Amino acid sequence: MTTNTLRARGPLLALISAMRPRQWVKNGLIVVAPAAAGVLTHADIIRHTLAAFLAFCAISSGMYLINDLKDIAADRLHPTKRFRAITAGQLSPRVAVAAAIVLLGVGFAIPFALWHPGGLFLVLGLYVVITLAYNLWLKSVAVIELGVVASGFFLRAYAGAAASHIFVSTWFLVVISFGALFLVTGKRSSELLQVGAGATRKVLAQYTAEFLHSALTMSATVVVTGYCLWAFDTSSTGLSFRHDTVAIRLSVIPVVFAVLFIMRSASAGDGAAPEELLLHNRTVQCLVVLWAIAVALGVYG
Secondary structure (H helix, E strand, C coil): CCHHHHHHCCHHHHHHHHCCHHHHHHHHHHHHHHHHCCCCCCHHHHHHHHHHHHHHHHHHHHHHHHHHHHCHHHHCCCCCHHHCCCCCCCCCHHHHHHHHHHHHHHHHHHHHHCCCCHHHHHHHHHHHHHHHHHHHCHHHCCCHHHHHHHHHHHHHHHHHHHHHCCCCCHHHHHHHHHHHHHHHHHHHHHHHHHHCCCCCCHHHHHCCHHHHHHHHHHHHHHHHHHHHHHHHCCCCCCCCCCCCHHHHHHCHHHHHHHHHHHHHHHHCCCCCCHHHHHHHCHHHHHHHHHHHHHHHHHHHC
16 A cells, blocks of 8 residues: 555545454354354344344454554554554544444444344453453463454354354364464464564564464364364264265365465465455365355255
8 A cells, every 4th residue: 555545545434444344354254153053044043143243343343443543653663554544644543432432332232133132242242351451461472362362253253153042062162262273373473484573563572483383283183173073973063963964074175175275374474364365365265165065065955
């Protein structure tokens, strides 16, 4: 993004940019639980899932504004973050604060459009508390910050179940939890190789390439093992319960290849944020489509 482009961006576009709509791709995880449960075609489930998605979009955007307000001084020294709307002076802090309050209010109000919003309301509240703790303190605590960032993905996936009171199995929780940790660790590993320890993210100085590689391998092992157990389990705790077991088991293949591809990218320093992988990487996109087709055939076929 050039300086001329920045000067041409008006207040409305600056606000939209600061809300980071590209990050809303992460909120697609909300669909996973109802889709895997085979109830995504029900009208009330669709309504609840959409409400949870919109609530997370509003609240996450509000938290991004708060984060950018806090990090103005640090972001001005960053090669790319200095172009963020608030840091670049295109969006006034007063407007950003007002927008964050409105977005948080809207996000928490949306669950009340549901009949029983308690579970979703609690998930949204946890997301706000954890994100604030991360922005204020935990982002500088090695290892813990990995888990905190991963929790954001987990809460999104769990929100889909909470919004419609869907039972989630132990394997679902294992796969989502360690899958999120795997993605976050892969991103940190790439950052360490690309920019070096502490160059743009201070916590990187507390990691070594060997540690991050070991953490990546550990989380990848749990993800693949957990997904295989989930896919091959025909009991009430498995994905194959009352579904086409062949298609479900075939879904293991794109999952394994996606894990291997992300590990290779992270080891080469080419790893990207999850939303960037989904938006721009053709290999990951194809593997996600193949996985979605296999699961859809198994659950709904």
